Amino acid sequence: MACHEPRLRLPFPSHLRKIVLVGNPNVGKSVFFNALTGLYVDVSNFPGTTLEINHGQVGNDCIIDTPGIYGVSSFNDEERVARDIILAADIVINVVDAVHLDRDLFLTQQLIDMGLPVVVALNMVDEAAREGIKVDHDKLAQLLGVPVVPTIAVKGQGIEELKKAVAYARPGHPIPELEEMLAPLLPKVHRRAETLLILEGDPWIAARHRLKPMDKREEIYLLRRRRVDELVNAVVQEDMSRASFRSILSKWMLKPLTGIPILLGVLYLLYQFIGVFIAQTVVEITEERIMQGYYQPFIQELLDPWLGQGPLGTLLIGEFGLLTMTVTYILGLLLPLVVGFYLSLSILEDSGYLPRIAVLVDRILMKLGMNGRGVIPLILGTGCVTAATITTRLLSTPRERTIATFLLAMTIPCSAQLGVIASMLAPLGPRYVVAYVALIFTIFVLAGTVVNRILPGEPSDLFIDLPPLRWPQAQNVLKKTYTKVALFLREATPLFAGGALLIGLLQVTGLLEVIQALLSPLTVSWLKLPKEAATAFIMGFIRRDFGAAGLYSLPLTPEQTLVALVTITIFVPCIASALVILKERGIREALVIWPTILVLAFLIGGILAHILI
Template sequence: MSCCQGLKINIPKGAKKIVLAGNPNVGKSVFFNALTGMYVDVSNFPGTTVDISHGRFGNDVVLDTPGVYGVSSFNDEERVAKDVILYGDIILNVVDALHLDRDLFLTLQLIDMGKPIIVALNMMDDVERNGIKIDVDKLSKLLGVPVIPTVAVKGKGISEVKNQIYNAKVGNSHPKILEYIKSIKDKIENQSEALMILEDDEDMLKKYGLKPFNLREEIYRLRRQRVDEIVSEVVLSDYSKSSIRNKIGYYMLNPLTGIPILFITLYVIFKVIGVFVAGNLVEITEGTIMKGYYEPFIKSVISKFVKGGVIYNFLVGEYGILTLTPTYVLGLLMPLVVAFYFFMSLLEDSGYLPRIAALTDRVLSFFGLNGRAIIPIILGFGCITMATITTRLLGTRKEKIIATALLGLTIPCSAQLGVIAGMIAPLGVKYVLIYLITIVSVFVITGTTLNKILPGESSHLFIDLPPVRIPRILNVLKKTYSKTLMFLKEATPLFALGAFIITLLNETNLLNYIQILFAPFTQNILKLPKEATNAFIMGIIRRDFGAAGLTELALNKEQTVIALVTITLFVPCIASIMVMFKERSKQEAIAIWLGSFIIAFLVGGILAFILL
């Protein structure tokens, strides 16, 4: 069976739909894993790039929802959360105990929807650490639903939540809001939809053919007032126990101290991932293991059944599906992906990642982005393919297009960056600055231009600032494993398709024709040797292949800078292009692909005109 307006999930007859709901970064994933164990699946919500995790709890179905601050339709995450919650039978609302004044807004909205609810009051250790006391019994009485204190990452309270989940109750709605709901309930199927209509939800108004009631602000005001009243009654703070973590969190956000901390953090990440992993470790995994052992082995196996020819080349040739794909995915990408997700999980678990987003929000707003976009940008220096997938976390279509375009155009991946650094460092400071100023200028001009010409509005940054804490290594490793596995599942088929296309071009001699076709552009516009064309074509297959191809050419300093700028701005590798087509519409992906090609040669040509 299916539920939630097109989401295909197998729901047995008579099974209850248990929905997890909560703000971002409140620990919902821990509860989801505790309820479902190993029986987990992920479905892409129709019409969006948002994934929904679902699994079994006994005979019932558990559905996770994206972290949201309210049930509405302001972005894809909220729209998906709303559609799942509307059809849920029991709501497990996970609340950050340290941020009751923020999280209870969603709790009261869920209560106003008339849903049976149980509240997991999570992160109680942070509450105690900050000298705060919460009267849990009084909170439960005021809300009218069970409230269970938990420390999910340590397993505290989990078993009680599992035991009490079927004792979920319909809570105490605000009398005035309930009065509004009753006034239209006879026209609407259920209380949840009635509330959405009163809050002027566009989708629900369209469903019933109604005009806006213009009550959203009034209902939000009443709900916020009620949150403040509850918090004042159940929370007691002892500010003398304010921990050093609060001071560290302040220094991370203050631009005077936050920017140096950010640069130091990024430098450490670059040294580990961009130098050690991309260089030393990948040399072992890709060079020694995959090319030294795996490829000879698989070629010897296939050669027993296929003696050369086209089929042999498609399977285990230079760009073969069984050679290039595993070598690329497991030998090159997997170490980088694991390392990046490990650091990202460390930053997230420590509470630093949201602070980076808040710190960079003002700068990124000039390009039509908010602080969340710093995440795919940072990831882009590891792998553009992976970073393009993570643009899903951005709120609007406009932001996703801008971020995808900037990633494909101006951010060199770690594999390419290593080759570029090795070529440009010996040229001296002057040429390093020319390269950096050119790339940064293209980033700024492209971002601001797209922000002006693309229709639609960019979303504002509403982000949770969890307390600064020491990361729990087991939690970090679990996140790293699950995100790496998800990336490999999504990316591997795309790499295989890319390998097939490249082999097809090579076997039909189209690759040579493309090289001949673009040679005049390379010579006349960029003023580079015609052999540089091969490097650009190879860059489509793999970005570092293209950059490495330039090392074999006899170029002077000026030509080297021109070539490196062009190869950086040139179209991303075929795997990234495939992901781009998957994440964006065909028209958007083609526009970004052609745009990066034109801009690369245009900027390279201008640089050649100035320098040569």
């Protein structure tokens, strides 16, 4: 469908030749766009979307940038916009990353299969050389059937050559097996590009031609994957003896034999920083010394003459008061933890290591219903489940976010809770420590496997960029940390205040004691723990480490300690996490997650108690 046809209503001048920049995310398209257009840039909202598209007129040409895509399809607004602009193109400049040809040439081959005039900008050839990668661009041009220009866009190298090559843009060599598939449909559609998209199951393009989308997507994908592998094998040479140490380290991080020990080492450092230094040393100063030692006595002495011991005083300055517990938790406990976590996350992200962790564990997490991105909230959860639940937004689908949220709420103890658990298990000896870790890990795997099978759908494939490893930039790290911490505090503060108000109302009305009394038979008869353990579970809902700490003073045998700690770990997460789950997943999912975890905590704890005690 041509760009001047009214059904598309593209926001570009129809009389100009349209040169469209296309490529995967983060391949440098914006650098090329700025180099080609200079200051002659306009921005338009694409019809029917909120997406802004950059375009600029240079002579009789309209240079158009597109959102980064991995393939021409229609799964989201970015892809649909890119697809329609590509279909309207007179010439496509396909920017590819020389380091990741096996990924980027997939899109190149699809553009060629669509019959579009293409010129390839082989970008980042300097980065490829540093990683010991040499690309024979002349041979690649011969095999693709289109011009290929090596470039280093950030240094301006190859830009002039690319401008000249545009005049020689042409359709390349499509995959031969496609011709037989295209033949029956092409007379009805008349355009090769749209015919191919209909074969690949694009419902929007099929609807434009009043046809049903075909189901050849998987078959075409396999043909294209084989073709790209052949191209890469033919034109790419790797010489690791010339590669930098960063390149070698990057490859080590992706291989299980070397990547897993590296990951364990990084996790150990993270635990020492967040779980020991931040959660124990720093929080002891901010929460216990400053907030509980100075702030709470000050605010209670200031307001007690006005509020007294009545209901209002309990709600504002009582044990769970809005001006006592809420402020202390947010500033004394959450703020240091959240700063520590987002600082660590920003360092991992800016260094380029975080996406490598995702690739390393992708195959494992796929069995639990998530792709490799799921490791990010799971790692964060060992420090603060509340913050980690918010970061499940990073995952690709609602299904994966639900699985991650469930696993975080049920099986991941936060750093504050881990500190108390470690102090209770350490005197019992390594046998009980190993038993606790083995039990929680087994529950984690079983829970993920079961939820993966229950929820409809499949985990999404991992599409993630692997930027080069580098030393984190202090400015980037601090900016990311500040932005994420500020966002978290804005979202979490009202939730904490609401939670504190709810607990305060339960205390004022006497319902808190009623709940404790109702739980006592369950803890004594089923879990075989002292009746005082019921209070620990109530406190665990208010704050996880309070629940574990409530068990600390009880006279428990080693077996009872193990039962109690496993149960309190699985038990419904603290009220802050529960409220974040409600906000992130909605009331329907929250009302499924909370009761399910509550039942499973006591069920598993009781079974363990009857086995051990």
